[in-house]
Amino acid sequence: MLGFILKRLGLAVLVALTVSALAFILLRLSGDVAVAIAGEGAQQADIDLIRETYSLNRPIIIQYLDWLWRTLQGDFGTSIYFKTDVAALVFSKLPATLILGLSSLVFALAISIPLGVLAAVYANSWIDRLALAIAVVGQALPNFFFALCLVMLFSITLRWLPVSGSQSWQHYVMPTIALGYYAAPAFMRLIRAGMIEVLSADYIRTARAKGVAPRKVVFTHALRNALVPVVALTAVQLGFLLGGSVVIETIFALDGLGYLAYQSITYKDFPVMQMVVMLLSAVYVLLTLAADIANAWLDPRIRVS
Amino acid sequence: MTLIAKACALMKACALMLASTALVATASSPALAQKAANTVRFAYDQAPENVDPFFNNVRIGVIIGANVWDTLIYRDPETNEYKGQLAKSWKQIDDKTIEFDLREGVKFHNGEEFDADDVVYTLNFIAKPENKVVTQGNVNWVEKAEKLDKYKVRVTTKEVFPAAIEYLAGPVVIHPNAYYEKVGPKGQNEKPVGSGPYKVTNYVPGKSITLEANKDYFKDSPKKPGKIGKIEIRFIPDRQTQMAEALSGGVDLIMHVPKDQADQLKAVPTLQVVSGETMRIVFMQINSLENTPAPALKDERVRKAINHAIDREAMVKNIVGEGSRVLNTICFPSQFGCTDEGAARYPYDPAKAKALLAEAGVKDLTLDIVAYRERNQTEALIGYLQQVGIKTNLRFLQYAAMREVISSNKANLTHQTWGSFSVNDVSANTPNYFAFRTEDITKDATVRDLLNKGNNSVAPDIRKAAYQEALKIIADKAYAVPLYSLPVYYVASKDLGFKAYPDEMVRFWEMGWK
Numbered sequence: 087m088l089g090f091i092l093k094r095l096g097l098a099v100l101v102a103l104t105v106s107a108l109a110f111i112l113l114r115l116s117g118d119v120a121v122a123i124a125g126e127g128a129q130q131a132d133i134d135l136i137r138e139t140y141s142l143n144r145p146i147i148i149q150y151l152d153w154l155w156r157t158l159q160g161d162f163g164t165s166i167y168f169k170t171d172v173a174a175l176v177f178s179k180l181p182a183t184l185i186l187g188l189s190s191l192v193f194a195l196a197i198s199i200p201l202g203v204l205a206a207v208y209a210n211s212w213i214d215r216l217a218l219a220i221a222v223v224g225q226a227l228p229n230f231f232f233a234l235c236l237v238m239l240f241s242i243t244l245r246w247l248p249v250s251g252s253q254s255w256q257h258y259v260m261p262t263i264a265l266g267y268y269a270a271p272a273f274m275r276l277i278r279a280g281m282i283e284v285l286s287a288d289y290i291r292t293a294r295a296k297g298v299a300p301r302k303v304v305f306t307h308a309l310r311n312a313l314v315p316v317v318a319l320t321a322v323q324l325g326f327l328l329g330g331s332v333v334i335e336t337i338f339a340l341d342g343l344g345y346l347a348y349q350s351i352t353y354k355d356f357p358v359m360q361m362v363v364m365l366l367s368a369v370y371v372l373l374t375l376a377a378d379i380a381n382a383w384l385d386p387r388i389r390v391s
Numbered sequence: 392m393t394l395i396a397k398a399c400a401l402m403k404a405c406a407l408m409l410a411s412t413a414l415v416a417t418a419s420s421p422a423l424a425q426k427a428a429n430t431v432r433f434a435y436d437q438a439p440e441n442v443d444p445f446f447n448n449v450r451i452g453v454i455i456g457a458n459v460w461d462t463l464i465y466r467d468p469e470t471n472e473y474k475g476q477l478a479k480s481w482k483q484i485d486d487k488t489i490e491f492d493l494r495e496g497v498k499f500h501n502g503e504e505f506d507a508d509d510v511v512y513t514l515n516f517i518a519k520p521e522n523k524v525v526t527q528g529n530v531n532w533v534e535k536a537e538k539l540d541k542y543k544v545r546v547t548t549k550e551v552f553p554a555a556i557e558y559l560a561g562p563v564v565i566h567p568n569a570y571y572e573k574v575g576p577k578g579q580n581e582k583p584v585g586s587g588p589y590k591v592t593n594y595v596p597g598k599s600i601t602l603e604a605n606k607d608y609f610k611d612s613p614k615k616p617g618k619i620g621k622i623e624i625r626f627i628p629d630r631q632t633q634m635a636e637a638l639s640g641g642v643d644l645i646m647h648v649p650k651d652q653a654d655q656l657k658a659v660p661t662l663q664v665v666s667g668e669t670m671r672i673v674f675m676q677i678n679s680l681e682n683t684p685a686p687a688l689k690d691e692r693v694r695k696a697i698n699h700a701i702d703r704e705a706m707v708k709n710i711v712g713e714g715s716r717v718l719n720t721i722c723f724p725s726q727f728g729c730t731d732e733g734a735a736r737y738p739y740d741p742a743k744a745k746a747l748l749a750e751a752g753v754k755d756l757t758l759d760i761v762a763y764r765e766r767n768q769t770e771a772l773i774g775y776l777q778q779v780g781i782k783t784n785l786r787f788l789q790y791a792a793m794r795e796v797i798s799s800n801k802a803n804l805t806h807q808t809w810g811s812f813s814v815n816d817v818s819a820n821t822p823n824y825f826a827f828r829t830e831d832i833t834k835d836a837t838v839r840d841l842l843n844k845g846n847n848s849v850a851p852d853i854r855k856a857a858y859q860e861a862l863k864i865i866a867d868k869a870y871a872v873p874l875y876s877l878p879v880y881y882v883a884s885k886d887l888g889f890k891a892y893p894d895e896m897v898r899f900w901e902m903g904w905k
Contacts, residue, residue, distance in 0.1 A: 117788075117789050117791035117792035117795060118791050118792075118794075118795050119791075121790075121791040121794050121795065122789070122790075122791035124448070124525075125448040125449065125525075128448065128526070128528070129527065129528045129823075129828070129829075130828065130829050131527045131528065131531060132525070132526065132527045132528065135520065135523065135527060139523060166440075167440040168440055168441070168596050168597060169440065169441055169446070169576075169577065169580065170596065175596075234631060234635075237632070237635045238635075241635060241639040241641070242635060242638050242639050245639060245640075248639075248641060249632060249635045249636045249639055249641050250625075250627050250632050250635075250641070251625065252598075336628050336629055337629050337631070337632055338632065339625065339626070339627040339628065339629070339632060341595075341597070341598045345597075346597065348628060349438065349597060349628070352437075352628075353440065354791070
């Protein structure tokens with residue numbers, strides 16, 4: 087087991103390194119960073135000064151190694167745009183994103199578990215088809231469009247919720263629904279498939295034969311087993327939700343990591359972008375690793391293969 | 392990035408739907424303007440990197456700068472007349488020296504008294520390149536400032552610099568010396584202190600900034616003390632969100648609203664839509680360098696054909712919108728030295744354009760056009776060129792990338808805009824593209840020398856004559872295609888009284904409730 091974990095950790099470090107190098111190089115390939123920082127209308131003197139200030143005139147590989155060396159020492163640098171410490175800036179935005187990510191996950195589970203169970207219990211009936219339709223809409227509708235529909239309904243027509251900002255819990259309602267609804271279909275399909283399989287298992291038939299109440303069969307006997315693969319998916323989906331919040335946070339001007347990522351891309355603030363990308367990929371890698379370890383612990387066959 | 396760009400494009404498509412739904416909704420809802428709280432809530436799509444005006448180069452930074460800080464001189468936006476602000480009066484001692492008599496009894500927001508030390512400290516600070524002021528072009532003309540007595544200062548420019556007064560009336564604000572020396576640009580960003588009509592009471596970088604009226608603001612200032620008690624500025628990147636905020640009464644003022652959306656919002660009873668001309672000019676550059684990648688452009692007839700091919704009047708009327716006007720030379724008409732007198736004009740005449748192309752022996756001409764904003768306008772330009780037989784490939788790029796394409800001589804045609812940093816002088820405009828700087832893809836030595844002559848004299852007549860001659864050559868030889876000025880659409884709560892100016896400045900101190 088230890089060997090397995092170590093191997094996986096090594097792989098995680100490799101993934102993180104690759105991501106950091108890719109982010110570093112791609113950002114610099116998207117145009118002259120000095121020109122971007124100097125802004126529209128800057129004169130050559132401005133651009134030269136910036137190029138010198140940020141050592142942008144050195145070879146890209148040297149810049150990357152320099153960045154990596156400082157990062158390994160825990161120095162994430164200073165934001166080019168906001169002129170503040172990158173780590174402090176990023177961590178100050180983390181809570182809003184975590185709240186959004188977790189609440190969307192809870193929302194996604196809250197709608198996908200009952201829908202998935204209903205679809206499985208009434209497989210191939212109109213209830214199943216309705217649940218499937220809800221899932222298809224969730225997956226097919228771009229989440230920014232859905233977000234705008236929510237704004238139209240709750241902010242403009244009904245005037246119940248504020249459009250944007252992050253001052254109160256009300257500000258999180260629409261972003262949570264928009265992001266959570268997008269993540270729900272994957273859960274729903276998994277639960278439906280799992281439930282259908284479990285419901286036809288021998289022990290369920292036995293339970294039914296023994297006269298256990300149908301509700302108890304579904305929720306106590308079947309659901310518990312159908313939820314096992316959902317745990318693994320949850321880890322991956324949480325990572326996805328944290329990364330996928332860029333568009334939603336930008337639309338709702340929610341002061342989180344996604345919004346910061348958008349700003350850092352717009353302003354070519356590469357130290358910030360590097361750290362956001364690194365942090366999100368690290369979270370993703372760690373969550374996947376945790377899921378792998380959990381699976382390996384649950385199922386010894388994975389360890390051997 | 393592309394994902395976000397795609398998302399933004401799709402969102403734009405949804406915006407009209409949003410607006411039309413809102414029309415029905417808001418018709419019956421009461422206005423939620425913050426009239427009772429005497430607070431104006433303003434949303435802007437970009438956050439300033441730093442609140443200190445010397446360390447940002449964005450419009451919102453300029454807006455905050457003018458409301459929180461004062462300058463030595465004030466340019467009246469109605470008459471373009473210079474008035475004393477922190478300076479009572481000034482006089483030009485020689486070509487490179489100006490002397491200022493300062494106002495007494497002015498206080499900064501932290502109570503520090505204003506005097507010559509503040510001016511001397513600020514100007515000498517920004518003049519040093521090692522202090523890394525972001526917009527070097529706004530400050531690198533300052534040689535030094537000296538204190539003559541407590542309320543008298545002498546400023547020396549490095550070269551003869553006629554636009555000095557204009558810069559001292561714009562981007563060059565005055566900081567409190569004791570405070571600035573203590574906290575530096577970093578502290579000035581975290582807790583900004585100026586002497587302007589509004590003071591900063593709360594600032595969360597990237598999120599919001601709150602201003603409150605400065606009750607001790609000096610009565611003689613041409614800016615006047617603010618009537619609105621509080622200004623809340625929030626940074627909302629998405630335009631559709633801004634629009635939804637305006638519709639739901641969440642904000643009282645937004646600007647830079649696209650024309651199609653502004654047109655829709657005109658029908659909302661709780662809102663007013665104001666369109667104002669700006670100093671931002673729109674033009675096309677034509678690469679006529681000796682080694683241009685499109686040699687046909689070296690022929691004056693081809694360049695003239697391009698000029699005749701475009702119906703600028705129709706573009707202004709149908710695409711650009713109210714507040715825009717057609718231009719005949721590469722500058723904004725209110726700028727000192729800007730004129731189209733004597734310059735060749737190219738009315739819309741596709742037949743003439745075709746004839747000129749035929750005369751030049753050009754057939755099947757295909758050109759690349761690089762652009763970075765107002766894509767619908769670029770597409771209209773492409774359509775007009777197509778009609779006279781010029782095919783164009785659009786290369787729509789980020790500003791930084793476009794600039795690189797131009798400076799590395801890979802551009803054939805460009806579709807660009809330029810706002811001159813709101814500096815009301817030709818020296819901030821035309822020389823960027825015709826005085827052999829990075830983006831000059833014409834390189835006519837006569838034009839360059841004339842522009843430099845205008846830039847390096849303090850005699851108004853000499854300057855005017857030089858600029859006029861340069862602008863005439865540019866037009867006569869059809870080196871570029873001047874198009875029109877860009878308007879800015881503001882959408883505001885119906886109760887808010889405000890005015891739009893060509894310098895795109897939001898003057899909170901002038902606002903009031905109706």
